[in-house]
Amino acid sequence: MQTSDCKITAQDAITESVFRIRLSAPGISKLCSPGQFVHMRVSTGLDPLLRRPFSIHRAHESAGEIELLYRVVGSGTATLRDLKPGDVVNLMGPLGNGFDLEKPVDHAVVVAGGMGGAPVFYLIDALLKRNKRVTLLWGTRDGREIFDEADFEARGVALKIATEDASKGHNGLVTDLLKTFLAQHAGSAGLGGYVCGPEPMIRAVQDIVRSTDFLWQASLEEQMACGVGVCLGCAVKLKTGEIQMVCKDGPVFDIREIAFNG
Amino acid sequence: MQTSDCKITAQDAITESVFRIRLSAPGISKLCSPGQFVHMRVSTGLDPLLRRPFSIHRAHESAGEIELLYRVVGSGTATLRDLKPGDVVNLMGPLGNGFDLEKPVDHAVVVAGGMGGAPVFYLIDALLKRNKRVTLLWGTRDGREIFDEADFEARGVALKIATEDASKGHNGLVTDLLKTFLAQHAGSAGLGGYVCGPEPMIRAVQDIVRSTDFLWQASLEEQMACGVGVCLGCAVKLKTGEIQMVCKDGPVFDIREIAFNG
Amino acid sequence: MVDLSVKIGSLTLKNPVLTASGTFGYGREYDPYLDISQLGGIVTKTVTLEPRQGNPMPRIAETPAGMLNSIGLSNVGVEKYLNEKLPLLADVDTNVIANVAGNTIDEYAEIVSRLQHHPRIDAIEINVSCPNVEKGGLAFGTDASVTAAVVKGVRNQTGKPVIVKLTPNVTDIGVIARAAEDSGADAVSCINTVQGMGVNIHTRQPLLARIIGGLSGPAIKPIALAKVYQAAQAVRIPVIGLGGIMGWADAVEFLIAGATAVQTGTLNFIEPAGPVQLIQGLESYCITHNISRIADIIGSLEKRPVK
Amino acid sequence: MVDLSVKIGSLTLKNPVLTASGTFGYGREYDPYLDISQLGGIVTKTVTLEPRQGNPMPRIAETPAGMLNSIGLSNVGVEKYLNEKLPLLADVDTNVIANVAGNTIDEYAEIVSRLQHHPRIDAIEINVSCPNVEKGGLAFGTDASVTAAVVKGVRNQTGKPVIVKLTPNVTDIGVIARAAEDSGADAVSCINTVQGMGVNIHTRQPLLARIIGGLSGPAIKPIALAKVYQAAQAVRIPVIGLGGIMGWADAVEFLIAGATAVQTGTLNFIEPAGPVQLIQGLESYCITHNISRIADIIGSLEKRPVK
Ligand SMILES: Cc1cc2nc3c(=O)[nH]c(=O)nc-3n(C[C@H](O)[C@H](O)[C@H](O)COP(=O)(O)OP(=O)(O)OC[C@H]3O[C@@H](n4cnc5c(N)ncnc54)[C@H](O)[C@@H]3O)c2cc1C
Ligand SMILES: Cc1cc2nc3c(=O)[nH]c(=O)nc-3n(C[C@H](O)[C@H](O)[C@H](O)COP(=O)(O)OP(=O)(O)OC[C@H]3O[C@@H](n4cnc5c(N)ncnc54)[C@H](O)[C@@H]3O)c2cc1C
Ligand SMILES: Cc1cc2nc3c(=O)[nH]c(=O)nc-3n(C[C@H](O)[C@H](O)[C@H](O)COP(=O)(O)O)c2cc1C
Ligand SMILES: Cc1cc2nc3c(=O)[nH]c(=O)nc-3n(C[C@H](O)[C@H](O)[C@H](O)COP(=O)(O)O)c2cc1C
């Protein structure tokens, strides 16, 4: 594995602050699996200094390209936004463990909140390839951050939307959708759950799924420096008391094993 | 006076490392005079941190534009080189004292070495406007850094070139040209001298002109932080023992008054 | 309307933004770029008993997100300061803080005795932290008992608020801050520059003629914040925070960490209007966060729930 | 051919580039990115007597041209280090330097007594400079007599080269370096991280759960250079320089300032192949400047002619 300079081939605005970028990264596109991430150096300057982690949004192995979906929140993502096709960023990856795609024997329920939508596209591509039934529960604050709905539906994904600005679907949180889904599917066999989103949402989901008996995989985020388990900066505590590294042992964990707040 | 964001309107490579950039800067183009400089912030990031000083290479008051000529030597100038028309840099200026254009009563001899060529274009424009006779002695290491020769000659400038790579004119130093010039003009009245270039050249000129009795104005360079006489970083010692600031009291000094090395 | 005022001893600042000594001249140099009457105050360049030319050149260099300086307290001397510089500030509606340094403990007291009657001086900042001089400066500010002696000497001379400017180049800034407090200081300001150095690898010469100089700018912001926090934990007098402040958000960090006011230094070189923009930013921050008095956020750092 | 080798006590490094403790795991983690046998050596993560989980999260944050960490010496403990980590390095052709820390003076000696017979350990680096632990660490390294006691204890246990890793968070690093030298250390390395802090202005929480952490990266390079220079002036034993090295040019600065070897820390996170690229850069520099033995530039800083 190496770090490699990757050319930007396309960059589109979804909203003023959310962007989809496409990069030429043949090695990564070949090796990666859903839930893994790349660690990006956005400039060769010294500020920002550290690499930034981004989930793989979609992989196109034959084209040798990957896509990322990101929100501009600080200097690193602002620099990235200002880059144009032809410009180059440096990537390490693919990193992390990725999702277990076989665990939902039959029906996968994917819960995405905010930028948790990023890895979900790739995940669903892979689940559909494996002929799984897929339900996507997708919530955002701003309804414009929900997109490609028609495409999901055309491919047979059961899509339920929640927005806090009431612009699309249910007016409220994605966890409301999850509660409804679980009530409707109480006792169903062959289910498996995937959760991607900000920590408060993952905590809420942890609470909600306590009563279910199938596997819930959650993708976590932590501040990262190295991205490969060396700096020990991105620790997460498991309920066993054990410490694991989000970058190397994760970012995907069994949601029930995560010990939030001690 | 204010700092202002200025749009780049053109950028051309003279060689791989020397560039001419044109900027929209109406305020500066109106106020400036030859020998003054602008203090540029090349990016809004924190590295490089300080502004970079550049002499005004040419001013186009009616177009509201100025030109700079610069060599890429480090991170600031490398960042500048990578900017494209439409991109913006922030300028403070015009700063510094500029040349006294009236002092050569009749015949101005301009001595330029290396990037000392930058301010000389603007200086000569102004001297010609005042109907002065102009001789330009211009030396560089790399002959490709000498340009616009035909234009100077068409405008009546007596141009003598020295290059260290023997590609144009005299094979040697610009100070050789100066010695010859002074020998030829010994005793001439109405002369005035302008010197722009790296410190070793200015020292050599100081030595050579000791025997002449007209005014020699030299433009100095020092590391700068503030550019306006506040930080006291760019001090130069005069032979009187007094300390002056290159940014505010200069960059143009009477060459005989400068105390190099103590 | 947000109340941006804060108090440093008996001195009220209309807002917590001061410009730092050595980075704002004698107060009027940046007039073309900003309206200084909008500032909470101005700290003038360190003044010494006699004029000083300062150190040999080069005396500045750039570093990653920072700069080194080795100016060496170049200044006009107290005579000229009183007669030529202070009058320029006569009718400016802002506080003027005179920053002073001496070669000996007694010189600090002497120079303050010369300044202290001047009506235009609202407070005195004692520089016992300059890394760029042989005598006084760092050598004094790293020693609690010398610091105490300097402060006591000055305290005896003046009823005006006395601020002691501390160096970060110490093992425990709390000890020095307490020495200043116990000797009668009304406030401490921290930090002065951090000792630093650079080398030109082609000539093998140091970037600064005097080899070691003082590091300032955003690179040192985390260090300054830690020192401000430690000093604020150690003393009850106000702490004035500085070091690497480039915008209002940085200033808010300092206030939350325990600073009552802030100073901008290197920022002034990069964006002369920066200090005034910072005041506007502080006001917007307060409005966004529903804060009616900025003084309420001083030292409001919250502990994190343990994860 | 340039001779890149340097000597640290009885230890010869084939080149002066080591990877710093805590930034290179136990030595094999970066195998996919570089050939570690090309390195002058590897300093492994600080190991303590018992395994440690480290500090609460968050324990890293970014700063201008730098980063803060508050890992808190999270490590597998000496038992697992000996049985599981060192064997992974069995047949790697590079030097392995074990970095150790204890909660008490005696613990330093105890852990060294456990490690010192292991054939894979070529030298020992004593960490008396971690800012992120309650006991040992900074509290020891800021006190010359405690540092001396730790070094003596360790020295009694081993004939292997002993390197003492110093903290920059002191008034005078020369005093601590001399204490280490006088107590039998073979070298000092400097610097460990600089105390620093950051605040989230929206939550008013510190960026690090433990509030104050350690600053590393290019921001601290000028500080590290000054400390290396000061330490090298104070002792005759070799000084190993680190702090903010991002490329070969930075490494050359440290060598000229007085370092015999260098370590890369934060660089490894940003460019894992960086340390090896650095070695190539050093070689090119020597060729360009006609230097046949890199050891010749150690401490070769030239004074500037005074202007
Ligand atoms: C495994 C992983 C996958 C990720 N995938 C995506 C993705 O697909 N799309 C996306 O938009 N973002 C993703 N993130 C978050 C992304 O890395 C951060 O938004 C980015 O690093 C911020 O950089 P910045 O310089 O713009 O902001 P900064 O100026 O560094 O920080 C701005 C704000 O973002 C927070 N932040 C910074 N870094 C992180 C981080 N690593 N994790 C969480 N919060 C952070 C800071 O605390 C701060 O509040 C992912 C994070 C991880 C750990
Ligand atoms: C009044 C004045 C006018 C100038 N006019 C021009 C001009 O018209 N064209 C031009 O190409 N350059 C000019 N310079 C020099 C120019 O400012 C520097 O080349 C530039 O700042 C280097 O920035 P950098 O980030 O690319 O290099 P850095 O990485 O900062 O430095 C690279 C090298 O350049 C040297 N250097 C850096 N800053 C200066 C400086 N201010 N003066 C001298 N050497 C420096 C450094 O010592 C170092 O060796 C002028 C300088 C001054 C003081
Ligand atoms: C060029 C320069 C000159 C300085 N001169 C002085 C001085 O005369 N007296 C003083 O107390 N501090 C002086 N300082 C220190 C600053 O006041 C300030 O403490 C330091 O730069 C840290 O703040 P900053 O990072 O915002 O610049 C000087 C700093 C710089 C950069
Ligand atoms: C995440 C991280 C963990 C570190 N852990 C240790 C450690 O366990 N032991 C130690 O002696 N130093 C440790 N350090 C300090 C580094 O070895 C080094 O001294 C410091 O980072 C300065 O070098 P740099 O600027 O090149 O990173 C750590 C540094 C970082 C950034």
Ligand code: FES
């Ligand atoms: S980011 Fe370094 S261990 Fe995870």
Ligand code: FES
């Ligand atoms: S650059 Fe600040 S005084 Fe000249």
